[in-house]
Amino acid sequence: MDFQYLFELLCGGVVKGSIYALIALGYTMVYGIIQxxxxxxxxxxxxxxxxxxxxxxxxxxxGYSGLTVLVLAAVVALIYAAAYGYTLEKIAYRPxxxxxxxxxxxxxxxxxxxxxxxVQLAQTPDFLPFPELVADFEFMEPIARYVxxxxxxxxxxxxxxxxxxxxxIKYTRIGKAMRATQQDMVMARLVGVNVDxxxxxTFIIGSVLAAIAxxxxxxRTGQINSAIGFMAGLKAFTAAVLGGIGNIPGAVLGxxxxxxxxxxxxxxxxxxxxxxxxxxxxVLILILRPAGLLGKAVxxxx
Amino acid sequence: MQKKTLVQLVAAALVAMAFAAPAxxxxxxxxxxxxxxxxxxxxxxxxxxEAAEMVVAEINAKGGVNGKQVExxxxxxxxxxxxxxxxxxxxxxxxxxxxxxxxxxxxxxxAMGIYKGAKIIAISPSATNPPLTKGGEYPNFYRTIAAxxxxxxxxxxxxxxxxxxxxxAILHDKGDYGKGFADFCKEAxxxxxxxxxxxxxxxxxxxxxxxxxxxxLRSEGADLLIFGGYHPEASKLxxxxxxxxxxVPFIGPDGLKGDGFLKIAGKDAEGVYATxxxxxxxxxxxxxxRSDYKAKYGKEPGTFFDQAYAATLAALNAVKVAGGTxxxxxxxxxxxxxxxxxxxxxxxxxxxxxxxxxxxxxxVKSGAFAEVx
Numbered sequence: 001m002d003f004q005y006l007f008e009l010l011c012g013g014v015v016k017g018s019i020y021a022l023i024a025l026g027y028t029m030v031y032g033i034i035q036x037x038x039x040x041x042x043x044x045x046x047x048x049x050x051x052x053x054x055x056x057x058x059x060x061x062x063g064y065s066g067l068t069v070l071v072l073a074a075v076v077a078l079i080y081a082a083a084y085g086y087t088l089e090k091i092a093y094r095p096x097x098x099x100x101x102x103x104x105x106x107x108x109x110x111x112x113x114x115x116x117x118x119v120q121l122a123q124t125p126d127f128l129p130f131p132e133l134v135a136d137f138e139f140m141e142p143i144a145r146y147v148x149x150x151x152x153x154x155x156x157x158x159x160x161x162x163x164x165x166x167x168x169i170k171y172t173r174i175g176k177a178m179r180a181t182q183q184d185m186v187m188a189r190l191v192g193v194n195v196d197x198x199x200x201x202t203f204i205i206g207s208v209l210a211a212i213a214x215x216x217x218x219x220r221t222g223q224i225n226s227a228i229g230f231m232a233g234l235k236a237f238t239a240a241v242l243g244g245i246g247n248i249p250g251a252v253l254g255x256x257x258x259x260x261x262x263x264x265x266x267x268x269x270x271x272x273x274x275x276x277x278x279x280x281x282x283v284l285i286l287i288l289r290p291a292g293l294l295g296k297a298v299x300x301x302x
Numbered sequence: 303m304q305k306k307t308l309v310q311l312v313a314a315a316l317v318a319m320a321f322a323a324p325a326x327x328x329x330x331x332x333x334x335x336x337x338x339x340x341x342x343x344x345x346x347x348x349x350x351x352e353a354a355e356m357v358v359a360e361i362n363a364k365g366g367v368n369g370k371q372v373e374x375x376x377x378x379x380x381x382x383x384x385x386x387x388x389x390x391x392x393x394x395x396x397x398x399x400x401x402x403x404x405x406x407x408x409x410x411x412x413a414m415g416i417y418k419g420a421k422i423i424a425i426s427p428s429a430t431n432p433p434l435t436k437g438g439e440y441p442n443f444y445r446t447i448a449a450x451x452x453x454x455x456x457x458x459x460x461x462x463x464x465x466x467x468x469x470x471a472i473l474h475d476k477g478d479y480g481k482g483f484a485d486f487c488k489e490a491x492x493x494x495x496x497x498x499x500x501x502x503x504x505x506x507x508x509x510x511x512x513x514x515x516x517x518x519l520r521s522e523g524a525d526l527l528i529f530g531g532y533h534p535e536a537s538k539l540x541x542x543x544x545x546x547x548x549x550v551p552f553i554g555p556d557g558l559k560g561d562g563f564l565k566i567a568g569k570d571a572e573g574v575y576a577t578x579x580x581x582x583x584x585x586x587x588x589x590x591x592r593s594d595y596k597a598k599y600g601k602e603p604g605t606f607f608d609q610a611y612a613a614t615l616a617a618l619n620a621v622k623v624a625g626g627t628x629x630x631x632x633x634x635x636x637x638x639x640x641x642x643x644x645x646x647x648x649x650x651x652x653x654x655x656x657x658x659x660x661x662x663x664x665x666v667k668s669g670a671f672a673e674v675x
Contacts, residue, residue: 005521012513019510127534129566132541145520148545217510222541223534223566231508266514272476272504274514 009267010260011146017259018158022213023236024243024251025165026206032182032246033202035101039108040088041210042233043115044081046226048211049130049218050119052077056131070133074215078208084115085207086200094196112233120226127225130218150220161212162252165205169248174201182246238282244295253293257281330373331366331621333358333614334393336386336403336413337428339378347405349603350427350610351376354402356594357614367622379404383412390416398422399627400617402610407431414440421629423636425617427609435653442629444636444654446612446645453577453661454486457528457553460575460663462496464674465551467526471501471519473539475531483555484530500524507535516542519550526550532557536574537567544570551575559664559671571666580646580662581673582608587615588644612643616650 023045030038052073059069092111096104134150147155169175180188181198189195217232218224235258243254258278265277285293335354337347358372366372375398379386386409393401394416401417401424404410410429417424418440425444426434432449434440461467470491474484481504488499500522505515516539519527527543527550529536536554543549552574559578564571582588591611595603619641624631636650648656664671 002521005517008517008521009514012511012517016511016513127562127566129537129568132568136545144545144547150545220542220545221510221538222568222570223537225534227508228510232510235510263514267518270503271506271512271515271518274506274509 005267008146009263011151012267013260013263014256015147015151015154015259016263017239017256018155019213019217019232019255020236020239020259021252021255022158022161022209022216023232024239024255025162025248026210027237027240028243028245028248028251029178029202029206031240032248033178033185033199034093034097034104035246036093036104037108037237037245038088038093038203038206039105039233039237040092040111040115041206042229042231042236043112043119044084044088044207044229045210045214045232046224046229047084047115047119048077048081048207048214049224049228050123050226051080051211052215052218053128053130053224056133060131066133066135069131070215070219073133074212077211077215081207081211081214082204085203085210088207089200089203094199112229116226116229123226125226127223130222130224132222133219150216154216154220157212157216161209165209165248168205174198178202235278238278241292242282242285244292247292247294247296250292250294257293330371331618331627332373332375332397332399333617334375334377334398334401334403336377336379336389336393336401337405338381338409339376341380343381343406346428346605347378347381349605349607350402350405350613352595352599352603353427353591353607353610354614356591356598357611357618361618367618368625372618377403379406379409379413381406381409383408386410386413387416389413394420394422400621400632401425402427402613402617404429405606407434410434410443414443418442423617423620423629423632425613425636427613428606435655438653440654441633444613444616444650444656446609446616446643446648446656446659447606448579448660449655450482451486451490453555454483455490456661456663457483457555457575457577458487458490458494460577460674461526461528461551461553462491462494464663465526467551468497469500469522469524470497470526470528471522471524471550472499472503472528472530473501473515474504474529475507475535476504477507477531479557480529480531480555482530484528487528487530497526505531505535505539507531512539512542513546516546516548519543520546520548524550526553528553529558530555533560533563533566537563537570540567540570540574553577553663556661564666564669564671571669574666575674576664576666576671577661578664578671580660582645585642585644585646587611587642591644608644612645612648612656615643616641616648616656 026041055073055076056069092107093104134153137149140149177193177198180193181195239254239258240251243250261281262274262278266274335351337350338344339347358374362371377389379389390413404413405428407429410426423442428447430450432451434443472484472488474480491499536558554576556578559576620632620635623635623639640647640649646658648658651657663674665674
């Protein structure tokens with residue numbers, strides 16, 4: 001057994017998984033509160049990457065160094081993505097809040113197609129070269145074969161983001177309001193929680209997470225186009241369901257399990273079947289644990 | 303109502319033309335031009351039609367071939383095999399002498415059976431499917447473009463003979479184009495026996511990450527990577543290889559040899575090899591044809607223009623040498639008479655492939671592709 005190879009694969013899987021987890025958090029938070037699968041979430045990820053691309057392009061001209069540009073570009077991308085998330089909820093979902101559950105789902109698919117085509121028309125359908133914003137750190141040189149510099153940045157940012165999210169939900173007023181809304185929207189409203197504002201905040205937080213993932217993965221692969229959101233969104237959705245949709249630690253666990261399973265499958269069997277491993281695993285887990293890894297089976301309220 | 307009368311008028315005019323055409327064509331050489339002229343794939347067919355029109359206009363102005371004028375018969379197959387058979391039947395029934403086309407491999411294959419039965423020669427500017435010539439099924443088929451497997455064979459021999467690779471990894475994007483190239487490469491390397499294929503795998507196009515497959519490349523100890531596919535995946539692979547400090551030569555097909563790849567891959571592109579069609583712009587006929595085209599249409603000629611121009615020249619030269627349009631004499635003329643064309647000085651081999659047409663290896667050097675001598 002070649003342990004070095006296994007370790008290399010595991011490192012790759014964890015990096016991939018933490019990106020899935022970041023995007024999956026947005027899905028799971030929204031689902032937890034309004035039971036809506038926000039299919040336009042992948043597009044917010046894509047828009048985050050595009051905004052960062054444009055800002056980074058301008059900033060690189062002014063001669064700032066790589067990491068500064070990355071941080072500034074990411075901040076602008078987050079603001080944009082937050083605005084998109086907020087607007088999306090206002091336009092596409094809020095008018096359908098009390099409609100049958102299928103209607104907002106269709107609206108979400110529509111919003112996804114709209115945003116993808118909008119970027120394609122307003123920007124370009126071509127692939128664009130995303131600048132390499134994370135330079136190679138010298139101290140990473142000896143272990144670059146396991147974890148490259150940009151992988152390290154991804155791992156750090158993801159961990160910090162997840163800790164921040166946990167703190168936000170557990171210890172702040174808005175976090176408490178979110179948990180209340182998740183448990184019972186009518187009751188939360190009765191005790192004075194502004195449910196509309198809580199839902200808006202959820203969309204904003206989810207979109208910010210997606211945009212962070214978009215910027216990170218774009219600076220790793222070095223290219224973006226208007227269609228990258230689709231596959232990323234699908235995989236992250238799979239991760240969210242795998243972990244138990246609506247459950248926040250579940251989304252993180254689901255992302256990691258999915259990333260590692262894909263990487264090991266590709267590494268030991270064949271990368272031609274990478275997606276087969278991902279979706280096969282989903283089927284298997286849903287058969288054994290229909291509510292997902294950490295999800296609790298809820299009795300249908302009648 | 304008005305719309306209807308217009309339609310009727312057009313229909314009447316078309317019918318009149320259809321009747322008029324054979325009547326006026328008493329003693330001409332009938333050159334069919336078949337390919338997609340409408341629909342999605344029209345950009346692949348229109349340049350061929352325009353090339354044939356230009357050659358024929360020029361030759362007719364000089365008095366035609368053997369004293370006869372050349373008459374064009376344009377046929378639109380939309381690249382669809384079922385339409386191609388209809389179009390071929392129609393051309394044959396109208397007495398076509400020789401055909402330039404078809405453009406897509408599938409449509410060409412469908413039409414060839416009909417031409418074969420009628421003993422009519424077809425010269426395609428663009429059908430690259432290898433069995434069309436190499437299968438030996440269609441002795442009446444010729445082409446002025448290299449077959450798909452030619453570039454794979456070139457890539458394979460370049461890897462083993464020039465770069466002395468011993469353990470070769472082959473990746474592809476699972477699409478027809480990329481996997482086809484990868485399959486031919488694998489076959490050629492295994493047949494050559496100079497190197498081993500240590501890894502042969504498909505990758506998921508559009509995936510966020512290829513690090514697993516790259517780690518595998520390293521653990522297999524590959525000293526060269528051949529990739530069949532397009533530029534987005536190729537640049538993603540290259541970028542990750544650089545980040546993971548894997549430095550092995552990278553060879554790709556002509557899908558890489560373009561500005562798109564250079565732009566996206568940026569500095570990762572440096573040193574990458576790609577096979578691509580030979581540079582034909584240096585031939586005097588090519589320069590003239592291109593400048594004539596620009597003067598007439600005000601833009602650069604499109605895909606397969608050079609090959610179609612060459613095919614038309616070769617066809618009419620064969621008619622001239624053969625002294626008529628007899629099937630056997632035409633075939634002999636195509637195989638024996640050298641003709642100056644836009645893709646170089648060519649004649650056809652026994653199977654129908656143009657000799658002297660093919661691919662070269664290019665390498666990215668300081669941000670541009672340069673031919674490797």
